[in-house]
Amino acid sequence: MEFIHPILIKPFADMVSAPDFLVQVLWEGIVSGVLYALIALGFVLIFKSSRILNFAQGIMVVFAALTLVGLYERGVPAWLALPLTLGVMLVLAIGIERVVLRPLVNQPDIILFMATIGITMFLIGLGETIFGGENKRMITEELGIPTGNFIFEPFGGFVSIEQKDLTAVIGAVVLVVVLLLFLNKSKMGRAIRALGDDHQAALSVGISLSTIWVLVWFIAGIIALATGIVWGARAGVSFALEVIALKALPVLMLGGLESVSGAIIGGLMIGILEKVFEIYWGQPLLGGSTESWFAYVLALLVLLARPQGLFGEKIIERV
Template sequence: MDFLNAIFVQPFADMAAAPDFLLQVVWEGLVGGVLYALIALGFVLIYKSSRIFNFAQGIMVVFAALTLVGLHEKGVPALLALPLTLLVMLVLAVAIERAVLRPLVNQPDIILFMATIGITLFLIGFGEIIFGGENKVMITRELMIPTDSITMDLFGGFVSIEEKDLTSVIGSVLLVAALLLFLNRTKTGRAIRALGDDHQAALSVGISLSTIWVVVWFIAGVIALATGIAWGARAGVSFALEVIAYKALPVLMLGGLESVMGAIIGGLAIGILEKLFEVYWGQPLMGGNTEAWFAYVLALIVLLFRPQGLFGERIIERV
């Protein structure tokens, strides 16, 4: 009876008794969820356009952040290092398309997946040679990212908010809005969506596969840079950030591998739910550290009932 009370009664009583703390927990989960969603978007865009599961998206987050910080350490002003980093990510996208993807056109999916693992290992080694393996501090002040804390009155409760986290959330919302406008209102964006809807039909009407690949890998690089700046401002910049990017995997399983909206909603859901579970169930019952595995267990439960994810398209095969 005490165990059932600890699971079904006490956590909700604690939430009702301390609404300010509950709001604080939800806010922390929301910030993490926004960043999970950004990483998942990089996976979704590349998969929709090329049917390639980009295992390298995590290391791209690290590489973009290290490039930004590394350029600044070499004496490049931060506001100039930012566009130069975007240029580096564009060059990386072109290099991946020319040297890796183009020679592997029409190869089995597993070959392309293994190629992205090769890209991951190359970027780790190349990044360590150029930038070293030590932890670096994100240049928040130079990028004019505020670092103070503010207290806000939300829904009748007070929440302490780090201004850098608020900046990350606002910036992420604007980036996602710009991405959705690009996909829905531009010719290139419609071409990307056409490839995702019907690969062969899109190629038959003259859509350039190589051009689209460069565009989506560059967009994934932009997303990786934004994520790297946000995560780096919270925890520093090092190759350990790659582990955080693996949280995008349960987000994709939950939201669906082909759904932009699924990546957004899945990221927010996992970010908030894992934080609530950690605080109200994990710490009292399991001693904490449930954030390391909660997202994967939740995604597994969803897959048992809906293998394509909550927003993925049901695949029907006739035999």
């Protein structure tokens, strides 16, 4: 993209200085941030319960979305394809626990991390074999997700909000609230928290490691499906979505690997700040394309000042 100083583009300068344009940018940042936070939640839940950094969370987003669309393309109604996809994610969670995780109990963390890379490669191959590698259309309307626009006219201008984005934000809020209630109020949720707080103590009081692992991987699958539906509605369903899922990594660096609230706040911070930086500084000064690297640079700066992240707990080891 050819660099042109903003002084030479008076209409663009007027546009970005308008309050309604700022509201539009902030809204786009919130939508992206909510999706980043959802992906990061999958990482956090699995890490809290098993100390595994799940590299496969990104491909789980793609695989869940491909399964949903693939079932519909094979003649399954959308209202039935959705629960069937959840069933596939449950079978996947059980398979991962039985075949991959159970034999690797008490192995070094790097072995478990490498195992999730193996899961990623397996799901990529399985997905390409079953569904193909071409971009597919997400069945947004078939799932009852509205696709129109709301137009608001604050400050004398206008702000456009896509109904599918608003639905995504509301759905994400509901999902997070339900997840927090489950973790804090239910027996299984307290077991997950206990396993994350003290692994050995939780096992000593009879908490089943295999049951908890299946549960958290299934919850991560539900989150992956929700994220895949929304991202698929915005950009289509393809293996390129896995790259977007990597944006959860700087979110985790900001929020900490064990903080649910940190994942949410970190996701919103990344989403909003990268959009604002891209529009107000990236395009006029750097020629654009800053969204691909801004989050990682921001996370690096935070880690230099606070290695455990903004919301992570400082680890003190006595020797």
